[in-house]
Amino acid sequence: MPGLEDLYKEIILDHYKNPRNQGELSVPPAIMEEGFNPLCGDEVKVYVLTDGDLIKDIRIDGQGCSISQASASMMAESVIDKTLEEAKNLIERFKEMMSVHESNMDSEELSEDNDENSLGDLQALKGVVKYPVRIKCATLGWNTFDQIITPGE
Amino acid sequence: MTGSIFESEKIKEDFPLLEREVNGKPIVYLDSAATSQKPIEVIDRMTDYYKQINANVHRGAYHIAELATSEMEETRTKVSRFINASSEKEIVFTKNATEAINLVAYTWARTQLNEGDVILLSSLEHHSNIVPWQQLSSERNIEIRWIPITQDGQLDLSSMDELLADVKLLCVSAVSNALGTINPVKQLTDAAHQVGAICLVDACQSVPHFKTDVAELGADFLAFSGHKMCGPTGVGVLWGRLDLLEKMPPFLGGGEMILNVTSDGFTTNEVPWKFEAGTPPIAEIIGLGVAVSYLEKIGMEAIREHEQNLTSYALDLLNDRFGDDLIIHGPGAAVERSGVISFSYRDIHPHDISQVLDQYGVCVRAGHHCCKPLMALLGVNATARASLYIYNDESDIKVLADAINEVGKIFS
Numbered sequence: 019m020p021g022l023e024d025l026y027k028e029i030i031l032d033h034y035k036n037p038r039n040q041g042e043l044s045v046p047p048a049i050m051e052e053g054f055n056p057l058c059g060d061e062v063k064v065y066v067l068t069d070g071d072l073i074k075d076i077r078i079d080g081q082g083c084s085i086s087q088a089s090a091s092m093m094a095e096s097v098i099d100k101t102l103e104e105a106k107n108l109i110e111r112f113k114e115m116m117s118v119h120e121s122n123m124d125s126e127e128l129s130e131d132n133d134e135n136s137l138g139d140l141q142a143l144k145g146v147v148k149y150p151v152r153i154k155c156a157t158l159g160w161n162t163f164d165q166i167i168t169p170g171e
Numbered sequence: 172m173t174g175s176i177f178e179s180e181k182i183k184e185d186f187p188l189l190e191r192e193v194n195g196k197p198i199v200y201l202d203s204a205a206t207s208q209k210p211i212e213v214i215d216r217m218t219d220y221y222k223q224i225n226a227n228v229h230r231g232a233y234h235i236a237e238l239a240t241s242e243m244e245e246t247r248t249k250v251s252r253f254i255n256a257s258s259e260k261e262i263v264f265t266k267n268a269t270e271a272i273n274l275v276a277y278t279w280a281r282t283q284l285n286e287g288d289v290i291l292l293s294s295l296e297h298h299s300n301i302v303p304w305q306q307l308s309s310e311r312n313i314e315i316r317w318i319p320i321t322q323d324g325q326l327d328l329s330s331m332d333e334l335l336a337d338v339k340l341l342c343v344s345a346v347s348n349a350l351g352t353i354n355p356v357k358q359l360t361d362a363a364h365q366v367g368a369i370c371l372v373d374a375c376q377s378v379p380h381f382k383t384d385v386a387e388l389g390a391d392f393l394a395f396s397g398h399k400m401c402g403p404t405g406v407g408v409l410w411g412r413l414d415l416l417e418k419m420p421p422f423l424g425g426g427e428m429i430l431n432v433t434s435d436g437f438t439t440n441e442v443p444w445k446f447e448a449g450t451p452p453i454a455e456i457i458g459l460g461v462a463v464s465y466l467e468k469i470g471m472e473a474i475r476e477h478e479q480n481l482t483s484y485a486l487d488l489l490n491d492r493f494g495d496d497l498i499i500h501g502p503g504a505a506v507e508r509s510g511v512i513s514f515s516y517r518d519i520h521p522h523d524i525s526q527v528l529d530q531y532g533v534c535v536r537a538g539h540h541c542c543k544p545l546m547a548l549l550g551v552n553a554t555a556r557a558s559l560y561i562y563n564d565e566s567d568i569k570v571l572a573d574a575i576n577e578v579g580k581i582f583s
Contacts, residue, residue, distance in 0.1 A: 021194060021530050026581055059539040059552045060522075081552055083522035084582070155522065 024145030025152070026084065029092075034084040039094035041077045043067050048075070053162030055154050060086050064162045071101045073167075078159060085143075085152050090159030092140055102167050109164050111137060115144055116153050177477040179564040182469070185210040186562050196532030199567045204348050204376060204511050204558035205536055206398045209458075210465050213401060217458040228453055229427065229444070243453055246460030247443075253463050254393065255384040256410055263409040263416070263443040264456055268375045269299040271394035271409035272342075274446060275371055276303035278419040279392070279411075280340060283369075286312040288339040291363070293318045293326055293354065294548055295347040298541040300373045304342060318343075318359075320548060324350040324501035331362055338368045345377035345388070349540040349556070350501030351482075351511030353377075360389030369415070375399055379560070380478055380509055382471040385410055397455065402462035406455035409446070416442045423448040474561055478510040481559050485512055485568045492572050496579070500554060510559030513540070516575060519582045521555040527581060528555075531574035 043050075043065035053062045060082035067075040076098050078090045093112075097105045115137060146156045183189050186208045191198050200208060226236035228243050244259075251259040265271040284290070290304050294317050308315050316334055319327045324347070341363040345356050360370040371392040377383060379400035385393050392415070397406040411419075421428050421439050425448035430438045439445040466474065483505035489497055493516070500513045516524055521537035528535055536556045539546045546552060557571055 022527065022581070025526065031582070057538060059543060059546060061552070083520035085522070149526065152522070152526070 024148055027142045027145065029139055029142045030084065030088040033088035033091040037078065037087055037091040039075075039077050039091065039098065040079065042079055043075060043077050048077075049166050051162050051166045052080075053158050053165075055082070055086070055158050057151070057154060060155065060158060062086065062090055062159050062162055064090070064159060064166060066163065066166045068102065071103070073097055073100055073102065073105055076163070082158065083152075083155050085146060086155040086158045089143055089146075089156045092143070093159050093163060096138065096140060097163070105163075105167055108137075109160055109167075112140060112143075112160055113157065115141070116147060116157055177469075177473055179477065179562060183562045183564075185212070185465075187211055187214070189562055193532040193534070194530050196530075199531075199533045199570045201557040201559065201563065201567065201571060202534045202536050203379075203399070203560035203563075204540075204556065206404065207379060207401050207560055208562065209403065210401055210462070212465060213403065213458045213461045216461045217403060217454045220454045220457050225454075227450055239453055242457050242460070243451070246456050246463070249460050249463045250408055251410075253383070253467065254378065254410060255386055257386075258413055260442050261410050261413050261416065263411065263446045264451055265394075265407040265409055265446075266405060266452065267398075267407035268373065268394045268396040269407070271407050272300055272371065272373065273303050274409055274422045275392050275394075275411070276307055278422050278446075279369070279415060280304075280307055281311075282420060284311060284313055284339055287314075287337065289314045289316055289337040290340045290342065291316050291318065291334060291338045291368070293343045294320045295324070295326065295350065295352060295354065295545055296342065296344055296542070297348050297373065297375070298543070300342050300344060300371075301544065304340075317544075320545075323503060324352050324549070325507070326352075326354055326359075328355070328358070335362060335366045335368070338363060338366055341368050341370045342373070343370070344373040344375070345383075346374075346380070346509045346511075347501070347542075347545075348376045348511065349542040349545055349554070350513050351376075351508035351558075352501050353507055353509060356388045356390070360391075364389065376509060376511065379466070381475050391415060397459040397462065400459075400462055401465055402459035403455045405452045406459050408459075413442065416446070419446075421445045421448070425449045427451070469561060477561065478559055479505050481563060481565065481568070482508065482510045482512065484565055485557070485559070485571075488568055488572055489514070489575075493575065497575070500549060500551075510563075511556060512558065513554040513556045515551060515554055516578060517582070519578060521553045523582065524555045524575070524578050527578040528571070528574045531570065531577065533571055533574045535571075 048065045048067040050065045062080035065077040076094045146152050188208045224235045224238040226239045228240040247259045247262045251262045321327045363370050369391045372390040374393050374395040378395040391412050393410040398404040428445045428448040430440050498515045502508045525535050525537035538553045
C-alpha cells in the first residue's frame with residue numbers, strides 16, 4: 019500500500035482489530051456521552067467512571083472506521099488511572115498534534131519525539147493529519163471524552 | 172439513436188478532468204451520482220459567455236444583454252423539450268434540486284396542506300426530499316408516512332391502499348441515489364392521483380441517465396440538478412404543471428420576480444420568473460443548455476444501454492471475484508437499477524475502503540449518502556458507493572476490483 023504507511027500503521031491496525039476498553043459501564047455512577055461524525059455516520063459512546071480526581075475506568079462503544087476506532091481505543095488506554103488534570107492535558111496535546119497543518123509536515127516530519135511531552139503510542143496517529151478528512155475520525159472519541167470531563171463547554 | 176457502438180473511450184476524451192492522475196495513477200472516477208464530470212464544450216461555453224456576452228439578463232436593451240438573455244431562455248426551451256414538458260414556462264431555474272424541492276414545500280405545500288393531511292415518502296429518499304417535509308410536518312402537524320422497502324431495496328407496494336389514506340402529497344425519487352433502485356414512478360403516481368394527491372418526483376438520479384418524460388411519469392412536480400448531468404454546479408431545475416405553478420405564491424422576493432413595485436406593495440411577474448428572484452446563475456444555465464445538447468447528441472437510449480451493460484458487467488465481476496465477502500445492496504439485476512453500486516466489503520468500514528481505493532486513483536463515495544433513514548433500514552451505518560456514467564468502461568471496473576482486493580490485504 020504505497021503512500022498509506024503513515025495512516026495505517028501497525029499499531030493503529032492492531033487497536034482497530036483488538037480494541038481496548040470496549041463496552042459499557044452502568045450509568046450512574048459512570049457518565050456517558052455520545053459523539054457523531056455527520057460526514058460518515060460514525061458514532062461513539064464514551065463511558066467514564068471517576069473516583070474523585072481519578073479516572074477509574076473508561077469504556078468505548080459504537081462503530082466507526084479504523085481511525086476512529088483505533089484512536090478511541092488508544093485514548094482509553096492512555097487516560098485510564100490518570101487524573102482529570104492529566105487527561106485534560108493529554109487531550110490538549112493530542113488535539114494540537116491533530117491540528118498541525120500539512121504544509122508544516124515536511125519540516126516536522128513524523129518524528130517520534132522522546133521528550134517529556136511525548137505522546138507515546140499516540141504519535142502513531144500523527145500521520146492522519148496528511149488526510150484532512152480523517153482528522154474528524156481521529157478526534158471523534160477525544161471530543162466526546164472531553165465533553166464528559168470538561169462539562170459546560 | 173444512431174445504432175452505433177457506444178464509444179466510451181471517445182467520450183472519455185471529451186472530459187479534460189479524466190486525463191489527470193491521482194496519486195500517480197490514472198484517475199478512475201466512479202462518483203457520478205454525487206456529481207458528474209464536465210465535457211470540454213460545457214466548460215468552454217461558460218468561459219466564452221464571460222469573455223463575450225456577460226451582461227445581466229432581462230434588463231439591458233443593448234446587444235450583449237440581449238444575447239445573454241436569449242441564450243439563457245433558449246436553455247429553458249431546451250430543458251423543457253428534454254423532459255417533454257408542455258411549455259418552457261413550466262421550467263423554473265433554481266440553484267440546485269434541493270432548492271427546487273424546498274420551493275414546492277414553501278409555496279405549494281404551505282398553501283395547500285393543513286393539519287391532518289399526510290405526506291407519503293418512500294424509504295429510499297435523499298435527505299433533501301425528507302427534511303423539507305419534516306420541517307413542514309412539525310410546523311403544521313402534518314403526518315409523514317413511509318413506503319417500506321423489501322430486502323433487496325425495492326419499494327414494497329403491498330400495503331399501498333392503507334398507506335394512501337389521507338395522502339395529499341407523494342414524494343418519491345425516480346432512482347435511488349444510495350442503491351440505484353429504479354422506482355415504479357408511474358404506478359405510484361397513478362395510485363396517488365386516484366386519492367387526489369399531488370406527486371413530486373426527485374429525478375436527480377434519473378434525468379442524467381434515462382430518457383425522461385414528465386407526462387409519462389405522471390409527475391406534478393419534478394426536481395433535478397444540473398451538475399449530475401454534465402452541467403455545472405449552481406443550477407437546478409424545478410418542473411411543475413403550469414396550472415399548479417400559476418396558482419402558487421412566489422418563493423423568494425426581490426428583483427426579477429415582480430411586475431411592479433410601489434411603496435404600497437408589489438405585483439408578481441409571470442411564471443416561471445416569479446420564482447426566480449434576483450440575478451440568476453446565467454453562465455451556469457447556459458452551461459446546462461450545452462450539457463443537455465451534449466447528452467442528446469449521444470442519445471439517452473444509448474446512454475441507458477451503455478450503463479445497463481456496464482452495471483451488469485460490474486455486478487458479475489464483483490460477485491465472481493469476491494463472493495460472499497462483498498455484499499451489493501439493492502436489486503440484483505442490472506435491469507432493475509441504475510449504475511449506482513453500493514457495497515459492503517467484509518466488515519471493513521467504507522471510509523477505509525475509499526481511502527485505500529484513492530491510493531489507486533479510484534474515486535468512490537463512502538458514507539450514508541444523505542440517506543440515514545435508509546441506512547438504518549439496511550442495518551448499516553454507511554456503504555461504499557461506485558456510480559457509473561457515460562465515460563466509464565470495463566477497464567474502470569477492473570481497476571476498482573483490483574483496488575478492492577488491496578483493501579482486503581491491508582485489513583485482513
